[in-house]
Amino acid sequence: MSIYRVVPVSGVISTDDIIPARYKHMYTDPDELAPHVFEHRFPGLAAQFETGDAVVGDSTFGIGSSREQAVSALLGCGVRLVVAPSFGRIFYRNCWNLGLPAIELETASLVTAGQLDVSLQTGTVVVGDEVVRFASPAPLMIDMVGAGGLLAMVLRDRGAPAGTDGRMQA
Amino acid sequence: MAPRPTPLVNRIVAERAGRATVDVGELLFVDVDRVYVQDGNSPTIARLYRQHGLSTVFDPERVAFVFDHTVLVPNREMADRIGEAERFARELGVQVFGRGAGISHLVALEEGWYVPGNVVLGSDSHTCVGGALQSLALGMGATDIAAAMVTGRTWLKVPDTVWLHVSGTPHASVRPKDVLLEVLRRFGMDAFLYRSVQWTGPWVESLSEDSAASVASMGVEMGAKCVFLPPRPGSPEGLVPTAAGPGDRVLELDVSTLSPMVSLPHSPHGSVPVDELGGRPVDYVFVGTCTNGRLEDIAEIAGLVEGHRVAPSVHFVVTPGSRQTYLDAISAGYVATLVEAGAIVTPPGCGACVGTQGSVPASGSTVLTTMNRNFKGRMGNPDAGIHLSSPLVAATAALLGRFPTREDLPG
Incomplete structure (x- = not known):
């Protein structure tokens, strides 16, 4: 189990909201992107993040642009978990690809909590006295996070004999 | 009961995964036919390659870099990132479509990259354009694209x-x-x-x-x-x-009773019939993008403005989606017609869609555009209100200086 501080955000969130486009064309370093997170949508929020935070949304999170910088910028802010009722599909992939777990879950009871205790392996979130269950992610995705992201996983498997699942071989 | 036809996505995924059939929800690795990259992500992909000690692609003939989001580069930081991406592309030996070639998805159409039944990955969310030609065309982020560039494969979940x-x-x-x-x-x-x-x-x-x-x-x-x-x-x-x-x-x-529609700021999901906004002033009209920057769109707006003048209060910008579209629009006389009417016709590319090049709207201004999304700050200023519409509604507004009503539109 890992404990996260909850940072609630409300409404449908686009990747434009998370990081405005011009910054992704100016910077590739997450530390340079981080101060601009949510700059248009929630001015001032970027400065409030601490390492180990969970962003908890109440609607579809991460719609629109494919910009992976939305994830790297959140990581740069210290965000280590994203929880929302649903996700934009590219953002969802990008999260796991960069080793940031994204959990799909009804969050009504979570947004007001101070902190969450989460286990990916067992698919549980402990909020105060309550235990909320979610579909635990596929082994591949947990493997990806454990390896430090998709590219690290692919390189780790480099040269390994092709498995029955025909994984990506670098 | 007749058997259910196998959905197209299942057939394509099965073929590229080397399987007879696949089930919805399965997580699989598949071969990809082509990968293309745009300039909002290529600098990050260059950084990922450097960080992970990578230097090769699975097939240089099937990987292309397109420079479309910052065509006339507006500042030093963006220019430096573009320079890094251009050097990276040259080192890899992949195909390069430089600034001015057009939006990646239009280049993809013109170059024949969307083949029916192929898996095409693009580092831009609008890669889904390829579905017009029955390609499984998927928009992805930089790490996904980098992994596919190296391995020629990707991971995916079979969708319903x-x-x-x-x-x-x-x-x-x-x-x-x-x-x-x-x-x-x-x-x-x-x-x-x-x-x-x-x-x-x-x-x-x-x-x-x-x-x-x-x-x-x-x-x-x-x-x-x-x-x-x-x-x-x-x-x-x-x-x-x-x-x-x-x-x-x-x-x-x-669609028989459908009205022309206009979306309200700041979501493409909240649209109203055009009459609900008819008469309200419009400050800035932008026609272009991967949704409405093709010759058909430019032909329509040129036909509409021919012999008329853009309202003096309106900043009217038109961006052809690709170099070929631009040339075709010049040959057909559309560019001259638009310029004579008072429009600004820019070089091809993504144009003002994403706030990474001109023209950024003013604070408090009302924008009407043929873009596909109008999230807060999308064009570079969170204090502008962006509305989406067809090229017909947008260009009519450019002439009138206000949102049209149905009576202002043909038919």
């Missing part, structure tokens, strides 16, 4: 399929963009999220190539993983189940 059947003949002033805005208004994202969407019915079957690409481009606004339009007459043979089977999830939309 939803069928969207359009019936009825639309009014003379209703364009494909209006149908899309109505689909987003009526069904929201939940109906399509993570799913494959197969469009069916006589309306979608009758679309021109430009209109089909426009419809496909907004698959990402629907929340879909991928979309497929039926093959058009004369198009390459697609892998086509043309109708849903018993038990399939089918949504119905009758």
Whole structure:
């Protein structure tokens, strides 16, 4: 189990909201992107993040642009978990690809909590006295996070004999 | 009971995974046919390659870099990132389509990268344009694209399929963009999220190539993983189940009573019939993008403004989607017509869509544009209100200086 501080955000969130486009064309370093997170949508929020935070949304999170910088910028802010009722599909992939777990879950009871205790392996979130269950992610995705992201996983498997699942071989 | 036809996405994924069949929800690795990259992500991909000690691609003939988001580069930081990406592309020996070639998805159409039944990955969410030609065309982020560039493979989950059947003949002033805005208004994202969407019915079957690409481009606004339009007459043979089977999830939309639509700031999902805004002033009109930057769109607005003047209060910017579109529009006289009427016609590319080049709207201004999304700050200023519409509605507003009513539109 890992404990996260909850940072609630409300409404449908686009990747434009998370990081405005011009910054992704100016910077590739997450530390340079981080101060601009949510700059248009929630001015001032970027400065409030601490390492180990969970962003908890109440609607579809991460719609629109494919910009992976939305994830790297959140990581740069210290965000280590994203929880929302649903996700934009590219953002969802990008999260796991960069080793940031994204959990799909009804969050009504979570947004007001101070902190969450989460286990990916067992698919549980402990909020105060309550235990909320979610579909635990596929082994591949947990493997990806454990390896430090998709590219690290692919390189780790480099040269390994092709498995029955025909994984990506670098 | 007749057997259910196998959805197109299942057939393509099975083929590229080396399997006879696949099930919805399965997580698989598949071969990819082509990968293309745009300049909002190529500097990050260069950084990822450097960080992970990578230097090769699976096939330089099947990887392309397109420079479309910052064509006339507005500042030093962006220029430096573009320079890094250009050097990186040259070192890899991949195909390069430099600034001015056009939007990656239009280049993809012109270069024939979307082949029916192929898996095409693009580092831009509107890669779904490829669904117009029955490609499984997926927008992805930098790490996904980098991994596919190295391995020639990607990972994916087989999506469920939803069928969207359009019936009825639309009014003379209703364009494909209006149908899309109505689909987003009526069904929201939940109906399509993570799913494959197969469009069916006589309306979608009758679309021109430009209109089909426009419809496909907004698959990402629907929340879909991928979309497929039926093959058009004369198009390459697609892998086509043309109708849903018993038990399939089918949504119905009758477009015969549809009005031209305009979306309200700051979401493509909240549109209203044009009459609800008719008469309100418009400050800035932008026609272009991967949704409405094709020759058909420019032909329509040129025909509309011919012999008229853009309202003095309106900043009217037109950006052809590709170099070929630009040249065709010059040859046909459309560019001259637009410029004579008072429009600014810019070099090809993504134009003002994403706030990474001109023209950024002023604070408090009202923008009407043919873009596909109008999130807060999308064009570079969170204090502007961006509305989406068809090129017909947008160009009419440019002449009138206000949102049109239905009476201002043809038919």
